[in-house]
Amino acid sequence: MISGEQQATLMDLAEEARAHSYSPYSHYAVGAALLCQDGSVYQGCNIENASYTPTICAERNAFFKAIFDGQRSFTAIAVIGSGETPAYPCGVCRQVMAEFCDGDFTIVTANRDRTVVVPQTLSELLPHSFGPKDLV
Numbered sequence: 304m305i306s307g308e309q310q311a312t313l314m315d316l317a318e319e320a321r322a323h324s325y326s327p328y329s330h331y332a333v334g335a336a337l338l339c340q341d342g343s344v345y346q347g348c349n350i351e352n353a354s355y356t357p358t359i360c361a362e363r364n365a366f367f368k369a370i371f372d373g374q375r376s377f378t379a380i381a382v383i384g385s386g387e388t389p390a391y392p393c394g395v396c397r398q399v400m401a402e403f404c405d406g407d408f409t410i411v412t413a414n415r416d417r418t419v420v421v422p423q424t425l426s427e428l429l430p431h432s433f434g435p436k437d438l439v
């Protein structure tokens with residue numbers, strides 16, 4: 304788990320990222336900030352599409368930017384949505400996390416005004432996951 308201070312800083316960056324959201328269809332803006340083990344942070348936002356299915360979530364946007372840059376080890380991600388309830392990562396994003404992260408990877412979710420901030424681990428959100436270990 305990350306410290307309370309790290310959590311707050313990461314959530315600030317996720318909130319900043321949410322401002323970049325392109326979400327004219329759902330009007331649900333999401334921002335994410337991904338902390339790598341080397342200390343660098345990658346931000347992501349959701350980007351929607353008129354054809355709907357090409358839409359990418361904020362979490363995967365952040366992960367794919369980091370992966371492109373050669374990052375492979377991750378510590379935590381903060382996610383903030385524009386709803387009254389915390390923005391929990393969707394199943395597809397959890398599966399992407401399982402590709403690159405251990406079970407103790409921290410996922411901090413928040414609602415729009417950060418009155419609810421919930422830290423949890425990947426193994427809590429995606430128990431018994433299928434991943435690279437199953438294909439060796």
Ligand code: THU
Nearest residue numbers: 329331333349360361391392393
């Ligand atoms: N969304 C995310 O960005 N992350 C999630 O974990 C859940 C959903 C986005 C996708 C879509 O643009 C909007 O929220 C509504 O589903």
